[in-house]
Amino acid sequence: MELHDIDLNLLVVFNELLRQRRVSAVAEKLGISQPAISNALNRLRRILGDELFLRTSKGMIPTPFAETLAEPIGFALGAIYNTLNATTTFDPASSSRTFTIAMTDIGEIYFLPALMKRLGKIAPNVTISTVRRTSETLQEEMETGRVDLAIGFIPDLKTGFFQRRLFRQRYVCIFRKGHAVAKAGMTLAAFREAEHVSIVAEGTGHGMVDDVIQRAGVARNIRLRVPHFVAVGHILQTTDLIAVVPQAYATRTLAPFALEQAACPVKIPDIVINVLWHAKNHREPGNQWLRQLVFEEFSL
CATH class of the missing domain: 3.40.190.10 (Periplasmic binding protein-like II)
Structure with missing residues (x-):
C-alpha cells in the first residue's frame, strides 16, 4: 500500500473512533454526519481488509488489528498536528499563555509554591491551571491537548507518552x-x-x-x-x-x-515521581520549556 492510496481524513476518523467508541460522538466531534462517518469507516475497512470496529452494546469495539494500529496512527497524527501548529520559539518573558498541569493535592502542596515563585521571576504573565483526573480521563485530556503536563506517580500512562524522572520517595x-x-x-x-x-x-x-x-x-x-x-x-x-x-x-x-x-x-x-507529556507535545516549544523548568526546579 502506498500513502497516496489512503485519505488522511480516514485515519482521523479511525483515531476518533478509538477514543469515542460511538459513531454519533465522532460525528459530533468532527462536525460531519453519522452516514459520512460510517462511509469513511467502510472505505478504511476495504483498504485495510479488516472490520476494524465491531458494533456491541458498549459501543464500537476495536478488533485486535485495529488495536495494533492505534499507537502508530495516533503518534503520526499527533506529529502532523504538532508540525502544522507549532511555533518556532517560546519566549517566557513575554508570553501570556496558560498551561494546564494534572497533579494531585500532594502535587499542589509540594510543587506549586516553588514553581509559582520561579515563574514570577522569569515568566510573569504565564498562568498555571491545575486539574485532577483519573488515569483514563487524563490520557484522553493529554491526547487532545487540553492538559499539557502531568506530574506525579502515574504508572498507568504509558503508550504514546514520554516521561522524565524527578525523584524517588518512600x-x-x-x-x-x-x-x-x-x-x-x-x-x-x-x-x-x-x-x-x-x-x-x-x-x-x-x-x-x-x-x-x-x-x-x-x-x-x-x-x-x-x-x-x-x-x-x-x-x-x-x-x-x-x-x-x-x-x-x-x-x-x-x-x-x-x-x-x-x-x-x-x-x-518506593515510588517514582515523574513529569509526563504526550507525544503530540514532544517538540512543542512551550511544552518543552515548561517541562525543562519543572525538571530543573525539582529533580533530585
Missing part, C-alpha cells in the same frame, strides 16, 4: 506530636493497634498502599477514609489517628501541623 507514617507512638516507637505492633486514616486517592498510583499492607497480612484499624490528602494534616493535628503518606507530603506538612514522622514498619515500595 512512604512514612505521620502523627501528632505527643502521640503514644512518638515515645514508644512505630513498631509493627503499634502500627496494628493504632487508629488509621486511609487516603483513597482514586485514579492515582497511591491506591496500592492499602493493597501492599493487606498482602503483608497486616490488618489496619481504619477509623476514617478520605478521598484525598489535603485534609490529613488538619485531622492528625487534633486526633490520635496516624496516616501512611508519601515523604513529599510529610515534608510539607510536619512543621505547619506540628506532626512527626516515623519509618513505616510495613515495607512499601
